[in-house]
Amino acid sequence: MSIDPSSIPNFGGQPEPQPQGPAGPVVPDQDLVKQLLDQMELKHLVDEEGDLVAPWEEFRTYFMFRGEGEQQVFSVRTFYDRPHKIDEKPQLLESIDDWNRRTLWPKVYSHTHDDGTVRLIGEAQMLVGTGVSLEHFVSSTVSWVRAAIEFDRWLVEQLGLAEDVDDTDKPEADGE
Template sequence: MSIDPSAIPNFGGRPEPEEGPAGPAPVVVPDQDLVKQLLDQMELKYVVDDEGDLAAPWEEFRTYFMFRGDEEQQVFSVRTFYDRPHGVDDKLRILELIDDWNRRTLWPKVYSHVHEEEEGPPTVRLIGEAQMLIGTGVGLDHFVSSTVSWVRASIEFDKWLVEQLGLEPGDEKPEDA
């Protein structure tokens, strides 16, 4: 059974794109090389970690561009690990803040993780994530615009959190850590 795309109603969304002289927009199955090209165009530095994942480091966080799953169910994930530690005693306040962010924004969806420190008490760390199913291919323009938006939103989350907590950019340690 196949679905006829023309049978799907348009509920006020954007009209179907018209084919230009070159035909429909290209569909690609993104890979790490495509992401590297995009990061180069964005003038962002990146590294490939020991596990083969692509990462763009910032001062307060690092963003990973990962491909997971099999060929037909492959997922592209942009995951940001925020390095600023928060005290475990502040977890409720942090959760209230990230719940507010998650309600008001599309991405990244942010969650917390209690990080066991080698020395000192455990801390709360935050992780932001956005994902796209890419197994059979996606429009190149959609992939590029989504990835760029996710990177920008990851940066904006860090700025927003600093503002919400009344921190100065670069404040690294919670009071009790």
């Protein structure tokens, strides 16, 4: 299966053409996601665990398939690398609760490390084992990537963080 390059939505706010592909359901795989990321002009690589990842300066977005057969799940999970202090956690939780109430994805949660730093993780999932339409898969994946970027910008704005987020439109690493 392949994705028509003209069908890939871009990050410039132009209308989104519809994907051309199989009429019936497809079971997506990592190669399809790589093709989609290539056509979106997002740099990516495969990590040591075999997961596909697109790294940005302040976060990393993973594209993972878990489970088997009809129970297979496609997960887009973003790890936000900006560390927060444990005493900032109540404000962080208030902010991410607000985000989670207002948006469909990614759903964001916190993780407190042993050293007391708090980091945030965003996640969206789709059951794909029984097959999904190519159009739905492409539009969902693109929307999830956009939302991961938007969450980082939104959080910087909400918390008044000094980091410049203008450079988060493209991943930083080269290669696959």
